[in-house]
Each structure stands twice: as structure tokens, then as C-alpha cells.
Amino acid sequence: MSLYFGGDYNPEQWPEDVWHEDVALMRRAGVNLVSVGVFAWSRLEPEEGRYDFGWLDRVLDLLDEGGVKVALATPTASPPPWFSLAYPDALPVRADGTRLLHGSRDTYCGSAPAYREACRRIAGELGRRYAGHPALALWHVHNEYGTACHCDHAAAAFRGWLRKEYGDLDALNDAWVTDFWSQRYSDWEQVFPPRATQYLANPGQLLDFRRFWSDELLAAYTEQRDVLRAATPDVPVTTNFVFGGWVPVDHARWAREVDLVAIDDYPSDAGPAAEEQVAFAGDLARHWAGGDKWLLMESAPNLIYTPGRMHAKEPGRMLRHSLAHVARGSRGAMFFQWRAPRGGAERFHSALVPHAGPDSRTFREAVELGSALRALSEVEDGAIEAPAAIAWDAASWWALQGPGLPWEGIDYLAEARAAHRALWTAGITTDFVSLSRPLAPYRLLVLPAHYLMSDAAADAVAAYVDAGGHLVATYLSGIADERGRVRLGGYPGALRDVLGVRVEEFRPAAHGWDEAVTLNGAAWERPG
Amino acid sequence: MSLYFGGDYNPEQWPEDVWHEDVALMRRAGVNLVSVGVFAWSRLEPEEGRYDFGWLDRVLDLLDEGGVKVALATPTASPPPWFSLAYPDALPVRADGTRLLHGSRDTYCGSAPAYREACRRIAGELGRRYAGHPALALWHVHNEYGTACHCDHAAAAFRGWLRKEYGDLDALNDAWVTDFWSQRYSDWEQVFPPRATQYLANPGQLLDFRRFWSDELLAAYTEQRDVLRAATPDVPVTTNFVFGGWVPVDHARWAREVDLVAIDDYPSDAGPAAEEQVAFAGDLARHWAGGDKWLLMESAPNLIYTPGRMHAKEPGRMLRHSLAHVARGSRGAMFFQWRAPRGGAERFHSALVPHAGPDSRTFREAVELGSALRALSEVEDGAIEAPAAIAWDAASWWALQGPGLPWEGIDYLAEARAAHRALWTAGITTDFVSLSRPLAPYRLLVLPAHYLMSDAAADAVAAYVDAGGHLVATYLSGIADERGRVRLGGYPGALRDVLGVRVEEFRPAAHGWDEAVTLNGAAWERPG
Amino acid sequence: MSLYFGGDYNPEQWPEDVWHEDVALMRRAGVNLVSVGVFAWSRLEPEEGRYDFGWLDRVLDLLDEGGVKVALATPTASPPPWFSLAYPDALPVRADGTRLLHGSRDTYCGSAPAYREACRRIAGELGRRYAGHPALALWHVHNEYGTACHCDHAAAAFRGWLRKEYGDLDALNDAWVTDFWSQRYSDWEQVFPPRATQYLANPGQLLDFRRFWSDELLAAYTEQRDVLRAATPDVPVTTNFVFGGWVPVDHARWAREVDLVAIDDYPSDAGPAAEEQVAFAGDLARHWAGGDKWLLMESAPNLIYTPGRMHAKEPGRMLRHSLAHVARGSRGAMFFQWRAPRGGAERFHSALVPHAGPDSRTFREAVELGSALRALSEVEDGAIEAPAAIAWDAASWWALQGPGLPWEGIDYLAEARAAHRALWTAGITTDFVSLSRPLAPYRLLVLPAHYLMSDAAADAVAAYVDAGGHLVATYLSGIADERGRVRLGGYPGALRDVLGVRVEEFRPAAHGWDEAVTLNGAAWERPG
Secondary structure, three states: OOOEEEEEEOHHHOOHHHHHHHHHHHHHHOOOEEEEOOOOHHHHOOEOOEOOOHHHHHHHHHHHHOOOEEEEEOOOOOOOHHHHHHOHHHOOEOOOOOEOOOOOOOOOOOOOHHHHHHHHHHHHHHHHHHOOOOOEEEEEOOOOOOOOOOOHHHHHHHHHHHHHHHOOHHHHHHHHOOOHHHOOOOOHHHOOOOOOOOOOOOHHHHHHHHHHHHHHHHHHHHHHHHHHHHHOOOOOEEOEEOOOOOOOOOHHHHHHHOOOOEEEOOOOOOOOHHHHHHHHHHHHHHHHOOOOOEEEEEOOOOOEEEOOEEEOOOOOHHHHHHHHHHHOOEEEEEEOOOEOOOOOOOOOOOOOEOOOOOOOHHHHHHHHHHHHHHHHOOOOOOOOOOOEEEEOOHHHHHHOOOOOOOEOOOOHHHHHHHHHHHHHHOOOOEEEEOOOOOOOOOOEEEEOOOOEOOHHHHHHHHHHHHOOOEEEEOOOOOOEOOOOOEOOOOEOHHHHHHHOEEEEEEOOOOOOOOEEEEEOOOOOOOOO | OOOEEEEEEOHHHOOHHHHHHHHHHHHHHOOOEEEEOOOOHHHHOOEOOEOOOHHHHHHHHHHHHOOOEEEEEOOOOOOOHHHHHHOHHHOOEOOOOOEOOOOOOOOOOOOOHHHHHHHHHHHHHHHHHHOOOOOEEEEEOOOOOOOOOOOHHHHHHHHHHHHHHHOOHHHHHHHHOOOHHHOOOOOHHHOOOOOOOOOOOOHHHHHHHHHHHHHHHHHHHHHHHHHHHHHOOOOOEEOEEOOOOOOOOOHHHHHHHOOOOEEEOOOOOOOOHHHHHHHHHHHHHHHHOOOOOEEEEEOOOOOEEEOOEEEOOOOOHHHHHHHHHHHOOEEEEEEOOOEOOOOOOOOOOOOOEOOOOOOOHHHHHHHHHHHHHHHHOOOOOOOOOOOEEEEOOHHHHHHOOOOOOOEOOOOHHHHHHHHHHHHHHOOOOEEEEOOOOOOOOOOEEEEOOOOEOOHHHHHHHHHHHHOOOEEEEOOOOOOEOOOOOEOOOOEOHHHHHHHOEEEEEEOOOOOOOOEEEEEOOOOOOOOO | OOOEEEEEEOHHHOOHHHHHHHHHHHHHHOOOEEEEOOOOHHHHOOEOOEOOOHHHHHHHHHHHHHOOEEEEEOOOOOOOHHHHHHOHHHOOEOOOOOEOOOOOOOOOOOOOHHHHHHHHHHHHHHHHHHOOOOOEEEEEOOOOOOOOOOOHHHHHHHHHHHHHHHOOHHHHHHHHOOOHHHOOOOOHHHOOOOOOOOOOOOHHHHHHHHHHHHHHHHHHHHHHHHHHHHHOOOOOEEOEEOOOOOOOOOHHHHHHHOOOOEEEOOOOOOOOHHHHHHHHHHHHHHHHOOOOOEEEEEOOOOOEEEOOEEEOOOOOHHHHHHHHHHHOOEEEEEEOOOEOOOOOOOOOOOOOEOOOOOOOHHHHHHHHHHHHHHHHHOOOOOOOOOOEEEEOOHHHHHHOOOOOOOEOOOOHHHHHHHHHHHHHHOOOOEEEEOOOOOOOOOOEEEEOOOOEOOHHHHHHHHHHHHOOOEEEEOOOOOOEOOOOOEOOOOEOHHHHHHHOEEEEEEOOOOOOOOEEEEEOOOOOOOOO
């Protein structure tokens, strides 16, 4: 299978003569796919309703002539400044009521009718104009969906979502346990997004607000997708998934609505741990893709972002990271971005063509990578067989960021990564799974801090163990139901029987987590 | 004297069949008093003016049948969601202008007429309905008063308080030294709560804003108390005092308005220091009660909250902490809460009946504690005789949280606790005192960071020393008058003569506080 | 030349009988200049349009009788409370939209017409009233200009400034590289101050917002200056410069508009480093003064502020710091403030007359200092000859506080101070310079993190080196043009040829900055 190589290409940042150099350099490096237009709204529609597609026509023609395919983006992740003035009610609002203004990116409320309408319109224009363009290979809707808002549009949409989810208000009151602290609602109009309040917020409300946003943003995506599909039924549509604790998106759910799962991957550790982080991201993408192929849509060519610092990658590391993704099912390696910009907030972000130009180690390594990917395209794919699985549950991650937990050090991602790291270090290929999917194929199932667990999920785990599967569960797994209500009868809740233990209390420790475990059917076996 | 044992009981969180189990378990444990209705407003008045007392009737009857008395709460610490929509002007506003919304607890402005009126109304309804109910033993008004607000209602009330306090504006200008930084007021309308401003706020304004809130919240309390007294002249009324640097409540002043001083006590250190913290809280409560009996209204059965972590108490510690309170004058041991809730922000807070149910160490220890308290009820009280006293001054605590102090490490509470810990460790029973009360009984008087000192207080200290008392004063004691104005002539200000030293300057130290002390009448005696 | 000795004198904080003691003590100490009225607006104009100059008349007469000259301030740094109520639109607004209220100081928007008008009016009143007063020696306009605002007045003024700076919108879009993240403006009305936004702000916008405020505040200053000059053509006018990363003022530019450069100097390290900090401030003031005399307008007599702590100076240090300033060209030593206030946010700030009164080490040292300055007045000035120079560029400092830099530890001031400290420690007299001024006189030129560099500046550096000058440049110097756009061709950008090196990437290091340097014309010489 031919592998993609390329990245975000932003010709709107450059004079036209640079475009010719770009295409020549792309050919030199073997680039065969670029994402175009991701942040080009203010160039494509400089005033409301006035479109300027001429430059984009020329860019796509040039790329086509150069043999480079295009993942054409809808530019909706960054509305132009005119949008703020025309539709101030569509600007996003923080929990404390602060209304944000343009000046960065993603300044919109995903529930605002004016924003949704503007998105459908620009997507429609692009669909109509570039339907049939020979360079068009893929639609790249938006960029890194993940922006929440707390405004009144969001409040109305949240209420609508809750009505659909719960049917009647009593069910909502029950799910959120609103009888605690006198929060019981007597009318739907009393329900709001979590806004600034006096003290700890209701954890059920916080959790559902994340779920709501996942569905609301998904609706925003599918609207654009449907507009594009209508224009170009044969062109696949996707959006690039961004990963992070702040992202209210359930990618496992979203994956069912994209034609190709695409992820952005930015490791957060510059040491050897980055290798495992890359594998983690790739294994997760393969899970979201249901075991099928997916695409690494963005990564940083020659840079790792760690808190407060950017690190140049050591020679060979760009290639190694890229191949690790391909080995886990990526259809190629795409980067942000092709050419380093002269300004803007990410002017120091790495690029395939850095400020120093093509006479640079980065570009030389890009050429090598292009060559390697071309060679790999000839190799037939083997199947990925994983003996071990780690359950992945975005909702548990969200719930464990809520208030009132026994320890502020609780870290869902750290638990999931610790499990993955152990298996990766031992050379064991690992899948991520949902507990609603078949577990039987695996010899080992790990539940890292799987805080929320429905009865069905608990049954699936029990059946897996009954059938001889090996189960490892870490702290707080099973303690709450899918709404976040603590299960009665004591921890580990839904896993009490299958684990055969009982934990009455959490005990202080110098650091970390400590439980007083009583065997209740299980047997203690000394390690070794 | 019969000792109380019980805690917050929230039947509104549970289906009715659980209530019967509750009463049975209470009997098993010897529970004889429960606080009911503390956060039940949204159940008692689900829509404005529509009351639902049926469930509460049944609860009180059930408790009565079980021999359990009730501290019946007014639920005013957490207005229902409908209240926010009906009276948006009664929602609290932060110093930066952010108006808070329901979704937690305590979302009201204590100065808002609509809130005060709603409180009086629900208190009146409760008073009328349960007057004469055989279970009713105590009124528990509100919960942990301590919420400040910076809105326009608060501004108007603050101005009113200041007019009463100062009479004319010149006196206010003088007290706050508004000639510094051109803050002089020429009209009362120019005076506001401390709101977001450019740089350091006026310390006099900050201090008086705390004093105002103490009196304003006290007025809110006494309104409810008076409504209840009118309905049930023979039932004592109280409110549970909460302790913390953020609480703008002068409990020594409040104690004069309650029929029984009641405190909540949550130690903040899980190590052996918790024992001293419990003693500290008990000694302070006894001070507020003027040496009389008081009541530990809330504590956590099997849990200590430290920053970022909840710790299970070691076996026996619940009993030990409870008895330490009784030994210091508590009329029993009450806990938050009876039964752990399934949801809400405090679902992991400890409870007498934990999620694991009665088959748990916590409940077994509760049964033991009930038995111990019953046994102790037979024992006649001895008098508490304390040879040492520590001056406690809430206003100094507040003032030392203000801006522009010589060191940001200044910590009134740490100073007070250090003094108490030293005496407690040495086995010396200690009273807290106000300098306006008789000091003669004590062989030792400690002034920990007693920053504010009126002339009268200084005279009392001098008289105490003249009469042979031993005085220990720690840093900044006496440096300012009761308005927070630095006394002229140099530090230690009001204590200059009685201490016989003079301190011209504070000197750098690796950490902590260091003064260049000159003897000025005092003599230096080498320790040992 | 007669040297000034004195400080801020705030008689409005004291009853009139204290004034007589003040003048007597000033005479004792040899004080010959005091700044009067700096924060006296609410006393001078207690209600809008009603003036009270009587007390100030008496103060100036008293001072004149005592032989003390006056730097008479316009009190515009702290509008009175009435101003907030009369002109709420002139209150400052934070980036997040919070409107600030009086209660501290500097609560105004420097772009608000009502504020500017009120400033001109009070300056005019003072000018007319005290023209010809024998005590009047200097006008001290405002205090420590440096307050920015993000309100709509500021937005309009910012737009006006940008129109003038860029002419047309395309030039602005180009300078800010607005094509990154779709920020391209299609109308001037879309341009705003940096306000709360979703993610990283545009660095070009942030940089120009600082430049705008420097010019806007300068316009506010020159308006007052011109009003005063019209009243008193022979009295010099100045304003005291405050130093800090938050200050959006280009003092090198401002220095051209004052008759005497005046600085406030507060070292931030209490150890021996304070000595170098004092020298740094003095050398910088001399740069701003173009090598001429300048004046230390404020310093703390007996106190060094370090983060979270105030330190008393060791005996002799007040004198040493003062003389270090005089040695670098100060026309004397002025202090904040004469007499310690009883209240207000700075009640613990040091003063020549501390709370302890004149019988204190501080006052005794003040008397010694006065005597020393008097003696020095007899000494003829020598010229200051500096063989080394450090380039100082406020705009680079501002730009290096922006988002998206490769390392969050980048610290322009630390780099500049490290260079200065090295030279100071080696006993080498050092000038600060602008690259637009002659460089030839110096044997050594240091560019500490000179991030922004125009072509002209780069040419000047090259010419300096060609002529045999020695150049030292530290990290990121030359990498961007004067708009903050990264120079193409690779780092060190504008200095690539003159340095003869090429740096393709920044490499991780345990801490600090590390670059992979390739020689490109330069030669490597082993130190020693």
C-alpha cells in the first residue's frame, strides 16, 4: 500500500514564488500528500460572503502538476476576525462568563447557530469548487475538535442533550444525585453548563458536560462531512483527532463517523519515554480504527514539546517515530508543518523546511524519510496480533478529573501509560479495547483506573475471567457506575466478586495510593 | 449529663426503605441526635412557595419512634436552583465581578433582600410545622456561615455598617488612612467592597469588610433564630461554626447569640499533629462558649483531610478524637455524615455508614463510640482549670492576611498553634482568651502575633504583668491599633513598655522572622 | 554641583503640627528637595472642580522658609474615588474584561478622554497657582507611568496608533503574520488590544500593544508637561521612570521628552547582588540621559524588597547605594518616602523617618548621608569613560515575554544583568547603548538576547566589528526583525555573517539553553 508523506501546507503565509520552490522541494523529498487550507478561512472568505478561491485554485493546480495530492481542509477551526464582529454571540464563553475574542484560534462556540451555519456554508463552497479536482484525495474537516463553551447557546444545547439522554428530570436528578447539597432541579430551565460557582461542582454535571460536548462537536463535524459527501461522494472525509485531558471528545465514538481515523501525535517527554508515547498513540489510534489502517495526520518533524521547552530530536529520531506509527497501522507520516512560518504563535514550531531552509539536517532527514516510506510501500502488510489488551475509557478519564476524589494525584492517563509501558518494555504487542467489544482474544486484560463501569461492562469482564482470561485492575476500577455514582456494598464495586477482594479504606502513604485490601474469595500469592 | 452521638442525616438522598434500616442502625450504634434537613431546601420547597413536608414528617416520626432526637436545620446554606432564576440579583459576586451560579452550595449573597426574605420564610414554615414535635431537640440554623459577597447589595450594606461604625466619613478616612495613595472619600457613595483594583488594596478596607461580613451574617442568623424562637420558645437554637482563614466570622462575638456553641472540626494534618489540632479546636470552642459546654457538631468519622488527600484514621482514632472533644467540654460527638452518599462532590467523604455498609470497621467503631459515650454520660463532670492562656483575636488573623506586610510567611494561625502545641505537649491545660476578659487567673499569657491591639487591650496586658503575670508575645504583637494603623514610636507599639524592648528593624534570615531587638528596660537572661 | 537629598513628602497624611517637626528634621538631615503632592489628588480636588490648595500653600511656604526646594507633582497617578463614579468609562479594563475600581492606585485608562482631560486640568491649576513660588524647583509629572488598559478607548487609540504606524492594513497583516491561524484583518475595526482569547495570542499584536502604550502614555505625559511649561517656562519638567518587565514604556524614547531623566530604583536581591543592581540601574539611567546627569528620584532608605520579604539594609548600605548612584551621574539621592505612613498598603515601606521616629538608626544614617552629599557637592565632576557597552533594547525584552518561544526560561533581563555583572565584577565601567547610536568608542559590545534587530542595527553591528570592535552576542540575538518575524536563512539571523556561525537547532539540556553551533567562517579558539 502506498504510504502518505507530507504535512500541513500553508501557502497563504507565503508569496507565490515560494510556492514553486515548495513543490520542487516536495518532489525532492517524495511528499505525496499535503493538508491545505487548515487555517485559511480569512484568506478564503476575507469578508462575509465574499470568497477568494483564486489563490487556492493555483495552489492545487501547482500541487497536482507536481504530483502531490491534497487533503483539503475546511478552515472552520479559526473563524476570521470579521466573524467576531458579525456574530458576537457565537464567541466562546468561559465558565466564569468571560467572552473570548479572536486573536488566537478556535474562538467560536460549537453550539452557536451562526457558527454552525458559517461552517456549513464554507464547507459547501469548498465542496462545490473542488469536486473533481485531480489533486483532491481527502477532506480534512476542521482541526483538532475539542473546544468547549459555557454560553447560553451551549446551555440550550446541553439541556436538549440531557432531555434526550434522560427523558425526564427525575432521571437527571437521580443520575447527578442532586439531593446532595440541595441541587435538585424542578424545571429544565434551571440546568446550566458548569459555570463559576461557590465551591465544588457536581461531578455528574461535569461528566455529562464532557459527554455533551463530544456529541455536540460530533454533530458539528458530521454536518460538514455530509455537505462534503454530497458534493464529492467518492472522496473520503476525516478530521484529525487531538489527544489531551482537556479534550471533551470520545474518539472511539467519533471513529465510527470518519472514513479514515486520523490522529495528531505530540509526545510530551523528550527522553526515551517518547518512543513509548509514540507507540501508545499508535496503539490507541489502531483501537479507534477498529484494527484497520489509520493515518498520522500531524507530528513535529524535529521537535519534542516538553513542559516549557522545545527539544530538537536526535538524528534518526524523526524516522524512528514515523516508522513506529506505520508499524502500528498508520498509512503514512504527516507533519505539522511543511514550512516554518515567519510569525505567529508557533513560529518556533518545527517544520520539514525550517527557517534555515532546505540546507538543514531536518530537511535532509525528511528526504531520507520520504525515501524510506517509498520503499516500505512495496512491502506487504502483516497482521498485528496482540496477546494483551488495555481497556480505554475516555469517560473514566474525564470523571477522574472531577472534584472530591480521595487523592488529587489520581491520574487516569498515567495509569494507562504505566500499563502500556510495562507491556511495551516487555515486547508484548498490546491493543486498547473497549469493554463493550470482544475480550476473548486476549490472554491478558488490564483495567487502568477504570473508574466508571456499567453493569454490562462488569458482566463482560466477569465472563472474560470465567473463560480463563487474566485480569489486572488498578485503583478505583469498578467503583462507580457509568454515571459516576459510587456502587453500594463497597469497593471495588462492580469488580468485587471477580477480583475476590474487598477494600474498606484508602490509607495514607508517603506518596501514591495505598489500599487496605481484604481477601474475599481471592488467594494471595507471593510474587516469584 | 447525657452525651449526644450522631451526625448529619440526609434521608432525602435515599429511598424510603433505607430510612428504616437507618433508624435500626442508629439504635444499634446508640445514636441519639441527628441533624436533619441541612441541605434539603430543594426537597422542602421544590418550587417557590410550594412546600413538601410530607417526607420530613415521616422521617421525624420514624426517628422519634426510634428514640432519636433531631437537630432540625434550616436549609438556607444551599438555595435551590429555582432561587437563582427567580432572584439573579441575590447570587453572589466575586471581587472581580464574576456572578456565581448554583451548582455547588452557598450560592447567595447574605445581603440580598430576596435571600434574607426567603430564609426567614422557610425558617418560619419549619418553625410552625415542627413546633411541638417530640423529636425536635435543637434548631440548627443554616450551615457554616462564612460566605462573603462583593455585589451592589453587599456594597449598600457595607456602607450602612460603616456609617454606623464611624459616624462620619472623616472618621472612616482617618481609620483607613485614605490619604495614602489619594483614596480619600468625599461621599459615602464612593465606598465599595474591596473589588478588583490595580494593585495592593487598602488594608483598612479589607479588615472592615471582614468585620462587616461577620456582623451581616450574624444578622442573617439572628433573623432566623428569632423566627424560630417565636415558634418554639423552649427549643435552643444554634448554628455550626466553621473554622478557617477565609471565614469572615468572629465566633467569639457570635457565641453570644447562640444557645449552644457548636463547631465543626476537620484537622488538616493526618499525623500525630491531628491530636493537637483536635485539642486546639476544643479549647477554642470552650473559649467561645465562655467556659460552658459546647457541641462538636461535625467531624469526619474515619477520615482526615490533608491538602490533596484523604486519609483513613487508624483504628481507635475516631474514639480518641471524640473523647478529646468531650474532655474539653463538648456535649457529645456528631459527625458528617451518617450515611455516605452515592454522588455529589463529597461522595468520598467519610460516613458512619460507609459505602461498604454496616459490615465495616467504621461502623463497628461507631458502635464502640456510642457505647463509650453512653458510659461517660454517667460520669460527673469535673471543672477544667487552665493555668495558661493564649489570646485569640480573629481580627488579627484577618489583618495579617492583608497586603503590604514585611513578610509573606506571616501566619497568625501557625503562631497560635505553635503556642498551643508547646503547652499541649508539656501537658498544660490551656484556655484561649480575649484580652477584654479577665486575665488574672492565668500564670501565663501568650500573645501569638496579636497584631491589632486597642489601648484597652494594651492596658489589660500591662495590668496583668504588673500583677505578676508572665507574658510571652510573638512577632508583630501590639504593632498596630485596632484599625490596623501602625503605632507611632516604634515597634512593639502598644507593648513597648510592658516588654521593655524596642525593635527598629526586621532583618533577613534564611527563612522565618528575625528582629534586631534592643533592650529598653528589659533584661536579657540566658536560657538555662 | 549641588546634590539633591530628600524624597517623597506627603504632609497630607499628617496633622499640621507634624509638618513643623518635618521641616526641622529635614534641616537637621540636610534635606534640600522633596517631592510633594504625588498622591494628593483627593486632597487637592476633593470634589470635581472644587480645589483645596490652602494646605499645599502652607506646606510650600513652610518648606521654603526651611530652605527646602520642591519637586511639585501632578497627582494624576491616583485619581480620587469621585472620579470613578463620575467617569466609569475611564476606569481600566483587564484583558479578560474585568473593569477595575479605585481602592488602590493607578485606576484609570490612559486613553480615556475624561482621564486625560482631568489630568490636564489639575496640572493647569497647579501650574497657575505655584508659578513663581520660590520653593518650586522641578515639576514631577505623575508617578511611574506604566499602566496599560484593554478597554474600548484603548482599542480606538491602539487602532489609531497602528494606522499611523502601518498606513494600510496589508502592512499590519504582514507585520503580524496574520495568515498564521487565519487572523487576517479585512477592516481596521477588527483590530483590538490583546484580549482574553482561546489559546496563544499573536506575538506581533502583543509587541505592538506595548509599543502603543509607550507612545500613548508618553502623549499623556507631554500634554501635562506642555501645560506646565506654558505656566512656568523656566522650571524643568520630569517624570520618574519605573523599571520592570511589566512596564510598557520605552524609557530611551521617553528620555528625549523630559528635562531631567529621573528613575526609581528598588533592587530585588538583598545580598551582595544588590550592589550590582544599583550599578545596573545607574548605568541604565546614564544611558537614557545620553550620558548627562540624571536623578535618583526614589529608592528605599533602609529596606530591600525581595520576593515575599522586606530586608533591613545593613549599616552603611544606604550611603553606599546612594553614592553608587551619584558616581554614575545622579544629581543626588531621593527616597520614598520621608515619613512612614500609619496605614495604607505601604505602611511597612521604609522611610527616612520611620515609625520609631528620628531616634532610630535609619534617621541617623540619613543625617550622615545628607552630610556626605553636601561634602560631595564641593567636588568637581570627572568624566565617566566606559570601554565596554551593553546594548539595551526594551522591545526585545517585551518580545521575549511573548508566547511560543523555544524555552520558557528565556529571560532578557537576566541576560542583560549577567553581562553587566561580569563587567562590573571585573571593574570595567560599562555603558548601556542603543544600536542606533555610535558604537565606535567601545572596545567591547555585548548583545544580551537582542532578539529584535532591524537591518540598520545589524549593519551598525557589522560596521562596528569591521572596524575592529569586539562583539559578544548571547542567545536569540538577531533571530528576528524589528517586528518579531523570524529571519529566513536561519539563526543567528541578522548576525549570521558577522558571527560566522550557523545554528540549526536548540538542544535539550538539564537546564538552561543549549545550541548546536556550526562554524561558518568563524574559528574556534580554546579558552586560555
